[in-house]
Amino acid sequence: MSTPILICDDSGFARRQMARSIPDSWDVEVSFAEHGKDALTQIREGKGDVLFLDLNMPVMDGYETMEIIRKEDLPCLVIVVSGDVQEKARERMLALGAIDFIRKPIDNAKLMHILTSYGIYSGDSLATGRASQNNTGKASATAKSKAVVTEEEKLDAYREMVNVAMGRAGEDLAKLLGEFIDLPIPNVNLIESNELSMAVADINRSDRVSAVSKGFVSEGISGEALVIFNDTKSQNIVELLKYAPSASSENLELEALMDVSNILIGACLNGLSEQLAVAFSHTHPVLLGQHQGLSTLLSDNVHQWGKVMAVEIGYAIKAKDISFDLLLLFPGDAMNQINARLMNTDRERQ
Numbered sequence: 001m002s003t004p005i006l007i008c009d010d011s012g013f014a015r016r017q018m019a020r021s022i023p024d025s026w027d028v029e030v031s032f033a034e035h036g037k038d039a040l041t042q043i044r045e046g047k048g049d050v051l052f053l054d055l056n057m058p059v060m061d062g063y064e065t066m067e068i069i070r071k072e073d074l075p076c077l078v079i080v081v082s083g084d085v086q087e088k089a090r091e092r093m094l095a096l097g098a099i100d101f102i103r104k105p106i107d108n109a110k111l112m113h114i115l116t117s118y119g120i121y122s123g124d125s126l127a128t129g130r131a132s133q134n135n136t137g138k139a140s141a142t143a144k145s146k147a148v149v150t151e152e153e154k155l156d157a158y159r160e161m162v163n164v165a166m167g168r169a170g171e172d173l174a175k176l177l178g179e180f181i182d183l184p185i186p187n188v189n190l191i192e193s194n195e196l197s198m199a200v201a202d203i204n205r206s207d208r209v210s211a212v213s214k215g216f217v218s219e220g221i222s223g224e225a226l227v228i229f230n231d232t233k234s235q236n237i238v239e240l241l242k243y244a245p246s247a248s249s250e251n252l253e254l255e256a257l258m259d260v261s262n263i264l265i266g267a268c269l270n271g272l273s274e275q276l277a278v279a280f281s282h283t284h285p286v287l288l289g290q291h292q293g294l295s296t297l298l299s300d301n302v303h304q305w306g307k308v309m310a311v312e313i314g315y316a317i318k319a320k321d322i323s324f325d326l327l328l329l330f331p332g333d334a335m336n337q338i339n340a341r342l343m344n345t346d347r348e349r350q
Contacts, residue, residue: 001027002027002028002029003026003027003028003029003049003050003120004028004029004031004046004047004048004049004050005022005028005029005030005031005048005049005050005052006030006031006032006033006039006042006043006047006048006050006051006052006076007019007030007031007032007033007052008032008033008034008035008036008038008039008051008052008053008054008057008062008065009033009034009052009054009057009081010034010035010054010056010057010058010185011054011156011157011159011160011163012153012156013153013156013157013159013160014054014081014104014160014163015032017105017106018052018081018106019032021106021108021111023112023115023121023123025123026115026121029047031047031048034057034059035057035058035059035060035061036053036057036059036060036061036062036064036065036068037059037060037065038059039051039053039065040060040065040068040069040074043069043074043075043076044074048076049075049076049077050076050077050079050120051069051076051077051078051079052079052081053065053066053078053079053080053081053098054080054081054082055080055082055083055084055089055093056082056083056084056163056183056184056185057185058185062080062082062093063092063093063096066078066093066096066097066098067096069096069097070096070097077099077118077120078093078097078098078099079098079099079100079101079102079114080093080098080100080101080102081102081104081106082101082102082103082104082167083103083104083163083164083165083166083167083168083183084167084170084171084183085101085103085167085168085170085171086167086170086171086174086180086181087171087174088174088180089180099114099118100114100118102114103167104160104163104164104167105164105275149339149343151190154335154339155188155189155190157339157342158188158309158311158335158338158339158342159185159186159188159311161272161275161276161338161342162186162188162268162272162311162313162328163185163186164271164275165267165268165269165270165271165272165275166183166186166268166271166313166326167183167271168267168268168270168271169263169264169265169267169268169271169315169326170183170315171267172263172264172266172267173260173263173264173267173315176241176263177240177241177317179240179317179319179320180317180319181315181316181317182315182316182317182318183313183315184313184314184315184316186311186312186313187311187312187313188309188310188311188312189309189310190307190308190309190310190332190335191307191308191310192306192307192308193305193306193307193308196308196310196329209228209229209230210228210229210234210253210257210287211226211227211228211229211287211288212226212227212257212258212261212285212286212287212288213225213226213285213286213288214226214261214262214265214282214283214284214285214286215282215283216269216280216281216282216283217280217281218273218276218278218279218280218281219278219337220334220337221276221278221280221330221334221337221338221341222330222331222334223328223329223330223331223334224328224329225265225268225269225326225327225328225329226288226326226327226329227257227260227261227264227265227324227325227326227327228324228325228326228327229257229260229324230323230324234253234256234257235249235253236320236321236322237253237256237257237260237322238252238253238256239320240317240320240322241256241259241260243255243256254287257287258285258287260324261285262285264315264326265282265285265326266282268313268326268328269282275342275345276338276341276342276345277341277344277345278341305329305331305332306331306332306333307331307332307333308329308330308331308332309329309330309331309332309334309335310327310328310329311327311328311329311330312325312326312327313325313326313327313328
C-alpha cells in the first residue's frame with residue numbers, strides 16, 4: 001500500500017526539489033501544499049502520513065502548522081525542510097513534535113538516513129505502482145524541470161535560492177548575537193533601474209537611515225548588496241553586541257553597522273555560492289552614508305543597469321526591537337546565467 005506523502009512549501013521550485021529527492025523505490029503517493037492551512041486540510045483527508053514542512057510561508061507558517069498538528073494530535077510524522085537553520089528554530093520545532101530537521105537544499109544522504117532511522121522507509125521496497133499513479137508528483141516534477149521555464153518560475157527559483165542563503169545569514173547572526181532572528185519570505189522583483197529608488201523607499205520608511213554596500217562578482221554574475229538600518233535603532237544593536245565603552249558613540253554605531261553588514265552579506269553570498277557552484281569575489285564594505293534619506297544613499301548606485309533584479313530581506317530581532325533590511329541587486333542580464341546554474345546544480349544533486 002502506498003504511503004501518503006505531503007510536501008508543504010510556498011515555493012514550487014522547492015516542492016519539485018523535494019519530490020525529486022524521494023527514493024525511487026519508495027512506494028508513495030505525493031501531494032503538495034503551498035502553506036500550512038492547505039497542509040492541515042490535506043492531512044485531515046489522509047494525504048499526509050509523512051509531512052515535509054517548510055517554516056517560512058504565507059497564510060500559515062511552519063510553526064503555526066506544527067502547533068495545530070500537536071494540539072489536534074493529527075496522524076502524521078513531520079520532517080522540517082527549511083532554509084532557517086538556527087538552533088532555536090530547530091529546538092522549537094522538535095519540541096512541538098517534529099521528528100527531524102533537514103537543511104535546504106536537500107541532502108539526499110541525510111534524508112535517507114532519517115527515513116531509515118525512523119523506520120519510515122526500509123530501502124528495499126519495490127516500486128510496483130509508482131510508475132503510474134503513485135509517482136505522479138515526482139514524475140511531474142521531473143517533467144517540469146525539462147519544460148520551458150516561465151519568468152514567474154524563474155523568480156520563484158530565485159526566491160527559493162535567496163531563502164536558503166537568507167537562512168545561512170540568519171544562523172550566523174543568531175550565533176553572534178545570541179538571539180532568535182525572525183526571517184521573512186524574500187521579496188523578489190524585476191524592475192527598471194530608474195524605479196529602484198522608489199521601490200527601495202518602500203522598504204524602510206524612516207526619514208533617516210544608514211546603509212552599508214558591498215559589491216560581488218563571479219563568472220558572469222555580479223551584483224551589489226546593501227544593508228539598510230533605521231537610525232533610531234542603531235544604539236540597540238550596539239548594546240546587543242556588547243562593545244567595550246568608548247568615547248565616541250558615533251564610532252561604536254559605525255562599527256556595529258559594519259560588523260552586522262559583513263556577517264549578513266558574507267553569509268548570504270556564501271549561501272548563494274554554494275547553490276550556484278560559483279565563488280564570489282567581494283569588494284570591501286563601503287558606508288554609503290549615515291543619518292541620511294534613503295534616496296540620497298542610492299542616488300549613485302546601480303542606475304547604469306537597465307533591468308534590476310531586486311531581492312529584499314527584512315531581518316528582525318523582535319526581543320530587542322531591532323530590524324534591518326538586506327537588499328541584493330543583480331543586473332537583469334544576470335538572470336539567465338543564474339537560472340542556468342540553478343538548474344544545473346539542482347540536477348546534479350538528484
